[in-house]
Amino acid sequence: MKIKKAVFPVAGLGTRFLPATKAMAKEMLPVVDKPIIQYAVEEAFSAGIEQIVFITARGKIALINHFDRSFELEHNLKIKGKHELLKEIKKLVPKTGTIIHTRQNEPLGLGHAIWCARDIVGNEPFAVLLADDLIKSDVPVLSQMMKKFTKLQSSIVAVMEVEKHQTEQYGILDAVPINNEVVKVNALIEKPAPEKAPSNLAIIGRYILTPEIFNYLGKNKKGAGGEIQLTDAMHSLLKTQSIFGYKFKGERFDCGDKAGFQMANLAFAMEREDIKNKLLKYIKTLG
Ligand code: G1P
Secondary structure, three states, X not given: OOOOEEEEEOOOOOHHHOOOOOOOOHHHOEEOOEEHHHHHHHHHHHOOOOEEEEEEOOOOHHHHHHOOOOHHHHHHHHHOOOHHHHXXXXXXXXXXXXXXXXXXXXXXXXXXXXXXXXXXXXXXXXXXXXXXXXXXXXXXXXXXXXXXXXXXXXEEEEEEEOOHHHHHHOEEEEEEEOOOOEEEEEEEEEOOOHHHOOOXXXXXXXXXXXXXHHHHHOOOOEOHHHOEOHHHHHHHHOOOOOEEEEEOOOEEEEOOOHHHHHHHHHHHHOOOHHHXXXXXXXXHHHO
């Protein structure tokens, strides 16, 4: 079955980036010259996704506007002869009707945010992308996962190994290897203390989920941090369905973290011929 919809939970307040995020959505923070959210949306479209579902909150209008046309801007670029920029600005606007948004009225957690998409997603498997997890890779991670889904026909989460002391920041898997890329999940625990973590295999923000997940998300059970957790609902889903972890190919940057965000900027800037040399020259002066 083809995965056509991707859900993007973008309702978070972004308190870690205050004051930058006081009046601006954290997903609009740029990595080089593109907002974080645009990387994730482009990844979804290049993986064949047809509809983008934003789970927003108050104060996130800029994010919706970003994917809409701006006739004034287009007009200005046109009369100034900035044709390349104009082309780029037009290109980032998806076909009419492909962006859907709904609001998460209360900040009850990631699981609750995904549950808000239940009627939009309906009875089909779907993808979830957490834009904070920016992944630099040759093949977009969601495409890598789609390929696995074709074979496995079950829910899949992207995973990577983290340092043992970091387990408290992630959903952690108890899993057995199927091969060197795929593991079969026995249990999932959200943000366990290192001494309670069953492994150091952490969930990274890319998921392919079967629609049965909504049955468990709808139970509104609070978990780690007093929030409704997607990880807990996935753990419950294991009662009736298999879940797999996929060790993706790529470098992941945690853009929800100040240092991770700067690293992402550096890594993506170094891939740009127009920036790379200036940056390298400056970095050398710091050493
Ligand atoms: C969320 C998930 C967690 C996952 C992480 C990946 O946590 O709840 O399971 O490991 O994203 O970035 P958050 O970072 O929103 O606290």
